Amino acid sequence: MSGRPKIFDDQEVIxxxxxxxxxxxxxxxxxxxxLAAMGIGKGSFYLAFKGGKKELYEKxxxxxxxxxxxxxxxxxxxxxxxxxxxxxxxxxxxxxxxKIHQKGCFFGNAIAELSNTDILLMRKAANHLKELxxxxxxxxxxxxxxxxxxxxxxxxxxxxxLLSNWNGLGITRRIYPDNEILSELIEMQLKILE
Amino acid sequence: MSGRPKIFDDQEVIxxxxxxxxxxxxxxxxxxxxLAAMGIGKGSFYLAFKGGKKELYEKxxxxxxxxxxxxxxxxxxxxxxxxxxxxxxxxxxxxxxxKIHQKGCFFGNAIAELSNTDILLMRKAANHLKELxxxxxxxxxxxxxxxxxxxxxxxxxxxxxLLSNWNGLGITRRIYPDNEILSELIEMQLKILE
DNA sequence: AATGTTTTGTACTAAATGGTAAAGAACATA
DNA sequence: TATGTTCTTTACCATTTAGTACAAAACATT
Numbered sequence: 001m002s003g004r005p006k007i008f009d010d011q012e013v014i015x016x017x018x019x020x021x022x023x024x025x026x027x028x029x030x031x032x033x034x035l036a037a038m039g040i041g042k043g044s045f046y047l048a049f050k051g052g053k054k055e056l057y058e059k060x061x062x063x064x065x066x067x068x069x070x071x072x073x074x075x076x077x078x079x080x081x082x083x084x085x086x087x088x089x090x091x092x093x094x095x096x097x098x099k100i101h102q103k104g105c106f107f108g109n110a111i112a113e114l115s116n117t118d119i120l121l122m123r124k125a126a127n128h129l130k131e132l133x134x135x136x137x138x139x140x141x142x143x144x145x146x147x148x149x150x151x152x153x154x155x156x157x158x159x160x161x162l163l164s165n166w167n168g169l170g171i172t173r174r175i176y177p178d179n180e181i182l183s184e185l186i187e188m189q190l191k192i193l194e
Numbered sequence: 195m196s197g198r199p200k201i202f203d204d205q206e207v208i209x210x211x212x213x214x215x216x217x218x219x220x221x222x223x224x225x226x227x228x229l230a231a232m233g234i235g236k237g238s239f240y241l242a243f244k245g246g247k248k249e250l251y252e253k254x255x256x257x258x259x260x261x262x263x264x265x266x267x268x269x270x271x272x273x274x275x276x277x278x279x280x281x282x283x284x285x286x287x288x289x290x291x292x293k294i295h296q297k298g299c300f301f302g303n304a305i306a307e308l309s310n311t312d313i314l315l316m317r318k319a320a321n322h323l324k325e326l327x328x329x330x331x332x333x334x335x336x337x338x339x340x341x342x343x344x345x346x347x348x349x350x351x352x353x354x355x356l357l358s359n360w361n362g363l364g365i366t367r368r369i370y371p372d373n374e375i376l377s378e379l380i381e382m383q384l385k386i387l388e
Numbered sequence: 389a390a391t392g393t394t395t396t397g398t399a400c401t402a403a404a405t406g407g408t409a410a411a412g413a414a415c416a417t418a
Numbered sequence: 419t420a421t422g423t424t425c426t427t428t429a430c431c432a433t434t435t436a437g438t439a440c441a442a443a444a445c446a447t448t
Contacts (some may be wrong), residue, residue, distance in 0.1 A: 399438085
């Protein structure tokens with residue numbers, strides 16, 4: 001019932017594939033590239049991911065979201081000031097290593113690349129970003145209730161604006177890979193939270 | 195001195211290639227796709243564009259920028275109210291046909307896809323977006339001088355913020371392909387111009 | 389009509405790519 | 419040790435793709 005043992009862990013190789021997809025995008029990444037990065041052979045790969053590259057990409061999106069969202073939710077829950085949580089979220093662009101943040105937003109990249117070639121994958125990425133918007137929304141409603149946010153505009157609209165700002169920074173930070181400029185820009189965007 | 199006549203015009207076929215690149219992105223578009231769209235054969239193609247797909251893409255970026263920027267500069271010059279020009283620029287997202295605007299910002303897409311695989315092409319797209327930022331900057335300084343803009347913050351920072359908002363909308367409009375939602379979002383972003 | 393020039397069309401090559409198939413390796417259980 | 423099961427490895431195939439080469443076509447000039 002239990003044959004030859006697997007030499008790899010699914011979630012682990014999905015994580016390794018993430019880096020490639022994030023840096024090169026979906027189309028520019030070949031299955032052979034992925035195999036090399038994951039350290040497994042074709043046979044194992046197509047057995048574990050019968051849908052090939054596409055199925056792998058879906059799982060990469062899923063895992064990425066899982067990791068990012070659960071961590072952020074914990075951070076928000078642990079935070080005394082939901083507004084400060086949002087600020088830190090945006091400021092992480094300039095505090096995180098350049099190598100990472102220069103790749104932009106993984107989901108934003110996916111939408112940009114795939115919205116006209118693979119609607120299914122694009123929609124998956126879009127839904128994950130909606131979860132981020134929801135997180136903003138949660139933080140804002142809490143803050144308004146606690147009197148930690150003067151701005152009394154519709155939290156749904158505010159959250160959506162934050163998401164769009166986030167999407168923008170995913171592109172702009174590659175036009176201006178300069179922490180000074182980005183910081184100034186981010187603080188400008190964050191004025192909406194005053 | 196003048197051999198067999200060309201059956202196509204360079205700028206014209208560059209225009210035809212634009213649509214494909216814009217919709218599918220760089221990697222997902224094969225040279226054969228392009229040949230079909232441009233309506234020419236391999237021989238002609240590689241004679242006119244010795245650098246192949248990459249050279250064609252560069253020229254597509256260039257032509258796109260040329261068209262968009264010159265048109266916008268004229269619009270700004272013809273406008274009595276520079277702020278209204280900017281507003282219209284953003285509102286064009288909801289007024290233009292869905293088929294077009296759902297492809298997002300061509301330059302933004304290029305940056306998202308190519309920033310880690312082809313720095314040269316990415317930088318070209320980035321520079322074109324900087325020209326757009328310059329246009330915003332021009333409009334803002336004129337408006338401030340004319341007293342048409344109460345907001346007295348640094349026009350350079352305002353222009354950069356507008357650019358980033360634009361980049362964001364290029365992604366967000368595909369997450370929310372709904373004119374009501376987009377309109378609300380755009381008006382929110384434009385409050386910076388009050 | 390002959391010549392020179394530029395473009396076109398097609399045939400071809402070489403490499404990359406996605407995916408399948410089958411043999412055997414590594415386990416658990418009986 | 420024999421058997422059944424699952425995973426791995428490698429070989430293989432078919433297709434797509436980028437790019438080149440070359441003969442012929444379509445002009446202008448002489």
